[in-house]
Amino acid sequence: MNLFKRFEEAFMGNYGVPPVALARGEGTRVWDVDGKEYLDFIGGIAVSSLGHAHPALVEAVSRQVATLAHTSNLFLHEPEVLLAEKLLGMLDAPARVFFANSGTEANEAAYKLALKHGRREGRSYFVAAENGFHGRTIGALSLTGKKAIRDQFGPFPVDVRFVPYGDADALKETMTGDCIALFLEPTQGEAGVVPPPVGYLEAAREICDSTGALLVADEIQSAIGRTGHWFAHQADGVTPDILTLAKGLGGGLPIGACVGFGDVGRSFEKGDHGSTFGGNPVSCAAALAVLDNLDLGHVRSVAARLRDGLEAVDHPLLESVRGRGLWLATVLREPRAAQVQEAAAAAGFLVNALQPDAVRLAPPLVVTADEVDALVASFPRILTEAAA
Missing domain, CATH: 3.40.640.10 (Type I PLP-dependent aspartate aminotransferase-like (Major domain))
Incomplete structure (x- = not known):
């Protein structure tokens, strides 16, 4: 019996069945039980400040x-x-x-x-x-x-x-x-x-x-x-x-x-x-x-890079970006947040459909500029798949 079915049979129904089963993490990357790698832009709902398995x-x-x-x-x-x-x-x-x-x-x-x-x-x-x-x-x-x-x-x-x-x-x-x-x-x-x-x-x-x-x-x-x-x-x-x-x-x-x-x-x-x-x-x-x-200077630098990158995305589904620091929501013109979350996971990024028209990004505070750039570069394609 797979892990999802075991979860469903053992737990109360207040969470439903989560769509991804994680097995391990390192830095801002996590791997599911099938070995698929993701960049974590949820951070355990703004919890994993130092990412996963930080040596300190x-x-x-x-x-x-x-x-x-x-x-x-x-x-x-x-x-x-x-x-x-x-x-x-x-x-x-x-x-x-x-x-x-x-x-x-x-x-x-x-x-x-x-x-x-x-x-x-x-x-x-x-x-x-x-x-x-x-x-x-x-x-x-x-x-x-x-x-x-x-x-x-x-x-x-x-x-x-x-x-x-x-x-x-x-x-x-x-x-x-x-x-x-x-x-x-x-x-x-x-x-x-x-x-x-x-x-x-x-x-x-x-x-x-x-x-x-x-x-x-x-x-x-x-x-x-x-x-x-x-x-x-x-x-x-x-x-x-x-x-x-x-x-x-x-x-x-x-x-x-x-x-x-x-x-x-x-x-x-x-x-x-x-x-x-x-x-x-x-x-x-x-x-x-x-x-x-934690390095607040690093947080401010990559936060500005993430926001600037997302605000430069020109896509008919994306209305705006709001929030502060490494705690943002991409606001959609249609209630397609769940589809954005699904398309992002397929592309190797974990994001959170927070409201029907808003997707939350709260990565570990140690996320790098290259990792931010990777999400920004993939975001237009993610939005296109979500809108389809």
Whole structure:
């Protein structure tokens, strides 16, 4: 029985059956179980920051798992302290860290942190963006503005009011002194890699300041160099009250982080929150290796090359390119994203049909100029096959 059939018979149906079964990877290249080679322009959904089998990541994880693999939160260990200190140094602001295992867990921590802080002042509701994505557990799903994945699991335990993303006037109308927090992605990921209008994050910060609400920046996808900055909010000159991280932080190992700035970071007291595996020594060692080996100058250079190359493609199916850094969406004039993904895989490239008319590109941050050029050169043919 082949691997696809075994998967179908062993797993719940929430993923369907993925179209490719991968066996191994090296750098930005992966091979499927039949030996076919692909250039990976998905990066595990913006996770594989250093690519596959990076020597520094392999060495750090191997050394740590052979030394101390798990402690629980009953004991501390040096890798978690080193990682927290490094993140705080990169943020360059007084803050405290909580480590989790994933993005949705980081957002659950942020939700609880904001809830505790806001209820002290008698505040009662949250604001979030339409089409925003913050996770699938119930707290994070409460804040997720995608009806297709949200509505069937309601009602939710908190009042969340959704506004159009990028509309500062809607924020002003919706946010009052009763608002606990505003949850925003600096660029909306699952909505189709949608950057905000110029000045939107600054306006959001000002509205939060004027109402006393907290600003929560969900940087699960956008942080750790993905946009060419360590954290996307830094490019806008905005400091949130709470920041959530995951995906690219561990380079493939599961880790998430919730960072509370200033007094917000001191809101949790002993027993308020926890995680058995959060801050696991192996995941922290992996994250330290990622932060020590990423080159933001390289990211910016190849990101500009990728965007310029794609924007120069003249094809009737391609409408535009949007996004930031090595996190782009090619926007189509017709809902043919699934066909683009299929044609790309046939040509040896892994891309992601994110929306019916948008294809996500989030390659490892070590992707080379030659590999970017290879995708750009093949893209017109991929589009032609997808349009046929």
